Amino acid sequence: MELPWLANTSDGFYPANRQCLTCGGDFSDGFAYLSGGGMLLSGDGQDSIHTERLKGFLHVGFHGRDSEMRDSGDFLLVDDVSYGQFDLNWCSIKCLRTALGQLLDDLETRISQQTPGEDEHQE
């Protein structure tokens, strides 16, 4: 799985080709999504202000106990999306579940392959 899914773009939709990352299918029967971001409001809170200065991001990770963070890991999923908002789409909930499960499996694998800290050997 190639990460980040979105980076350095003003188009907050992924995938741009509208084909499911998990199975390659189209979205003709609908789509599952992860949608997120921030919104800048006017002073009176009545309007949203669309500005490139808002930058959307999304990470998933684990913060462990090692002082050098050798038992920690992080994947950057979305980075530097102008206007601050993004939508990540899959053709089905099943494909979204598969993608997130694979992502978390990969995160666990990455963390388990890192060198444990010296203080981890004290037990």
Ligand SMILES: [Zn+2]
């Ligand atoms: Zn799919």
